[in-house]
Amino acid sequence: MDIFDSSGRRIRLTDQNFVAEGGEGRLYTHGGYVYKVYLEPAKVIPAEKIAELARLDHPSIIRPLGPIFDGNRGEQIGYSMMKVSEGAVALPRLFTSAFWNANGITPEKIATLVEAMQKTIAFVHKQGFLQVDGNEFNYMVGSGFVKPYFIDVDSYQTPNYPATAIMPSIRDYTRTGFSAETDWFSFAIVVFQLFAGIHPFKGRHPDFRKNDFEGRIKAGVSVLDKAVSYPSSVRDFGMIPKAYMGWFEALFVRGERGAPPSGDIRVAVQRRKRVIQDGLRVAIREIASFDGAVRRFRTLNGQQVVRVGERIFVGKRAYDIPDGTSAVVLGDQGAPLFVVTQDGRVAIIDGENGARTESTLEAQRVFVAGNVPYLINGEDLVEMKILQIGGRLVVGPGPTRKILPNATSVYNGLVVESVLGKTHLLIPAAPGVMPIVAVPELDAYRIVEAKYERGVAGLLVATKDGQYRQARVRFDAAFTRYDFELRDDADDLNFTVLDKGIIVSIPRDGVIEVAPSTPGGGAVRVVEDPQIRLFMRLVNDAGRLAFYAEHRIYAATLK
Numbered sequence: 001m002d003i004f005d006s007s008g009r010r011i012r013l014t015d016q017n018f019v020a021e022g023g024e025g026r027l028y029t030h031g032g033y034v035y036k037v038y039l040e041p042a043k044v045i046p047a048e049k050i051a052e053l054a055r056l057d058h059p060s061i062i063r064p065l066g067p068i069f070d071g072n073r074g075e076q077i078g079y080s081m082m083k084v085s086e087g088a089v090a091l092p093r094l095f096t097s098a099f100w101n102a103n104g105i106t107p108e109k110i111a112t113l114v115e116a117m118q119k120t121i122a123f124v125h126k127q128g129f130l131q132v133d134g135n136e137f138n139y140m141v142g143s144g145f146v147k148p149y150f151i152d153v154d155s156y157q158t159p160n161y162p163a164t165a166i167m168p169s170i171r172d173y174t175r176t177g178f179s180a181e182t183d184w185f186s187f188a189i190v191v192f193q194l195f196a197g198i199h200p201f202k203g204r205h206p207d208f209r210k211n212d213f214e215g216r217i218k219a220g221v222s223v224l225d226k227a228v229s230y231p232s233s234v235r236d237f238g239m240i241p242k243a244y245m246g247w248f249e250a251l252f253v254r255g256e257r258g259a260p261p262s263g264d265i266r267v268a269v270q271r272r273k274r275v276i277q278d279g280l281r282v283a284i285r286e287i288a289s290f291d292g293a294v295r296r297f298r299t300l301n302g303q304q305v306v307r308v309g310e311r312i313f314v315g316k317r318a319y320d321i322p323d324g325t326s327a328v329v330l331g332d333q334g335a336p337l338f339v340v341t342q343d344g345r346v347a348i349i350d351g352e353n354g355a356r357t358e359s360t361l362e363a364q365r366v367f368v369a370g371n372v373p374y375l376i377n378g379e380d381l382v383e384m385k386i387l388q389i390g391g392r393l394v395v396g397p398g399p400t401r402k403i404l405p406n407a408t409s410v411y412n413g414l415v416v417e418s419v420l421g422k423t424h425l426l427i428p429a430a431p432g433v434m435p436i437v438a439v440p441e442l443d444a445y446r447i448v449e450a451k452y453e454r455g456v457a458g459l460l461v462a463t464k465d466g467q468y469r470q471a472r473v474r475f476d477a478a479f480t481r482y483d484f485e486l487r488d489d490a491d492d493l494n495f496t497v498l499d500k501g502i503i504v505s506i507p508r509d510g511v512i513e514v515a516p517s518t519p520g521g522g523a524v525r526v527v528e529d530p531q532i533r534l535f536m537r538l539v540n541d542a543g544r545l546a547f548y549a550e551h552r553i554y555a556a557t558l559k
Contacts, residue, residue, distance in 0.1 A: 002071025003035065005080055010071060011035070016379060019406040021421045029083055029406050035068055036078040036154070044076055045154045052158040055127045060120045063153045079154065086364060087143030092136045092448045092462070094145065095193045096492065097233055098537065099449065101295045102412070104309075105145055107239040107267045110194050112146040114244075118260055120150060121187055125180050129156050132163035132178050134186040135170045135466060136193065137446060169199065169466030173214040174255060181257040188251050188260065195240045198223060200252050203230035210488075211467065222252035232274075232509050233492040233534035241265045276549060279531035281559050282512060287546070288553040297553055299542045300330040300371045306553070312336050312351070319351040326366035327373045332388045339366055339373045339384070346375060348386060348395050359395040364405070369413040369428035369452070379405055381415065383431065401426070401434050411450035414457055418447075427452055427479065435479035441486070442471060453540070454497035456517050458505075460490060470507075474519045483519035496538040496545070504545055509533050512558070527558055 001013045011030055019027040025038040038044045050064045057063075064079040093099050094110070117139070124131055131138075133155055140149040157163035157178060166178075170186035192200045201216040203223045208215050216222065223230050224237075237245070243261035250256040278284050288304070295307040305328075306313040310321045312328055314336055321328070324340040331337045335352035346361040361384065363375035373384040383398035403426070409416045415426040423442040428434050429452075445461035448468070452458075457473040468490035475482045487507070495505035503515045512532050514525040536547040536554075545556045 004069040004071060006066030015404060018404055020418060025078060032083050034081050034083050038078050045079060049158060049161045050079055053153060058120060058123055060148050061150045061153060084140050084149045085142055088140040088149060091139035091141050095197050096449055097197055097235060109145050111241055111265050111267050113148060114191050115265055117148045121183060129158050130178050131183045132157050133166045134183060135167035136190050167466045169213055173217045184259050185251060192248055196235050196237060198230055198234045203228040220253050220255050224249060224253055231534045241267050277531060279529040281527050281529045282532060283557040283559055285555045286552055287555050290551050293550050294548040297539050297548045302542055303330060303334060305330060322349050327368040329368055329371050329373055337386060341366055348393050357393040357395055361397060365410060367410050372431055374428055376405060379403055399432050414450045414452035416447055416450060425457055437479055439473060441484045449493055451493055456497050456503055458493050458495055460493045474517055476519055481519055492534045494534060494538055496540045498540050499543045504538055506532060506534055
């Protein structure tokens with residue numbers, strides 16, 4: 001497809017430039033810019049509104065820069081904008097505690113991010129505009145998790161172009177129309193989820209049906225109400241800055257409206273003490289403890305590999321993680337090998353002796369699945385080969401698969417490619433095995449988080465109106481057949497797959513489910529035990545069931 005930008009420059013957009021498809025149009029990237037091409041000519045943003053939005057000249061606001069035109073007919077078909085920085089992620093990923101743990105996110109980082117978001121919205125209001133639909137999917141967050149990017153700015157309300165749409169989950173049902181107050185109310189809902197990991201009007205109350213946002217908001221019945229129950233995966237409210245908690249109480253409980261607190265937002269962390277003890281139907285035994293919170297735990301080649309802060313423990317030995325580390329694998333000798341990137345070039349640092357081995361490989365992204373590192377370099381997804389020969393490392397490329405890099409997202413052991421509204425799962429299942437499977441059941445959803453383990457993909461997905469669901473895809477050994485399950489339990493994504501082909505999951509507090517990992521498998525066993533909590537992160541520990549929570553690792557056995 002050929003287009004012209006506002007300067008008359010011709011630009012050719014191909015599938016390699018494709019980024020994503022939403023309800024209104026398709027996004028393409030080329031030369032540091034993104035181009036939105038509307039699907040319906042009637043919905044194209046007028047050039048006059050683009051001119052009004054030019055006042056939103058702010059580093060965090062990805063605003064329309066100028067109209068773009070069809071390369072054949074010369075009709076306006078969309079607009080151009082700046083490209084968000086590499087490594088940015090969708091803001092809803094920061095709602096989950098698993099993402100916090102894996103990426104070292106702290107309440108202090110969230111407070112910095114929130115303050116930047118707040119100042120940007122105040123800037124929008126100062127220009128005489130309204131954000132209106134400030135739902136969580138209209139933000140992205142930079143790689144350091146403190147810089148926000150405001151996207152879908154074409155929907156903002158300007159003096160001459162009123163907004164009409166808002167996601168139901170962030171709407172202020174006590175007000176008619178849109179105003180700065182309704183913007184701040186929507187912002188409060190998103191911010192509460194960033195701090196606490198739950199929508200302020202979710203949880204369960206005996207007098208309200210599930211997801212009754214309108215009724216709960218009008219009645220002032222939020223998760224701050226003592227009659228509301230919510231999952232243990234919700235983060236401690238004591239981690240919310242006091243100034244913000246006071247604002248939340250005013251908005252969500254007393255029905256007041258107004259701007260958030262300004263000035264220095266201090267975080268005074270007050271963590272609740274979690275008690276883990278043996279259950280009635282699940283035997284729980286502590287097997288390891290550390291001086292810091294466990295960020296990740298897995299077993300490789302029979303060795304327990306645990307990340308605590310900026311250190312990796314292999315067994316009882318600790319190794320400092322070098323700067324620039326993108327992935328960690330276990331070498332043949334049992335020591336960690338750190339995959340580091342500098343200026344796009346990949347190198348390996350041997351944890352045993354600190355020796356650095358340079359390579360000719362280049363990468364924009366590096367991730368690990370199992371004990372294998374993978375890199376993305378342009379349109380190539382490359383399995384890295386690391387050989388230890390005679391005391392030295394040899395690094396090179398292995399099997400390679402072509403991808404559309406701008407339409408590809410990397411999760412925990414799973415790569416998702418969304419092309420023209422079609423979702424494909426690319427699975428680095430084993431060395432030399434990278435099947436790609438189209439899963440049309442996912443096409444209608446936004447993927448928030450995902451995980452793959454031993455033939456099973458779990459995904460946290462969201463509907464267009466902001467409802468969250470859990471999807472599970474079970475594959476056969478050849479990845480030629482799968483089954484698909486969608487369920488309402490979307491509090492967290494917490495499962496592991498044991499060696500015997502059994503999925504063990506915690507769908508909600510007090511429940512463990514055991515199911516076959518093969519498509520069309522048999523019945524699900526449900527084990528109820530009040531000691532089971534969602535915050536217990538399940539792991540396959542060399543064939544046995546284990547979990548980690550805060551500073552400790554535990555073995556678990558069903559009685």
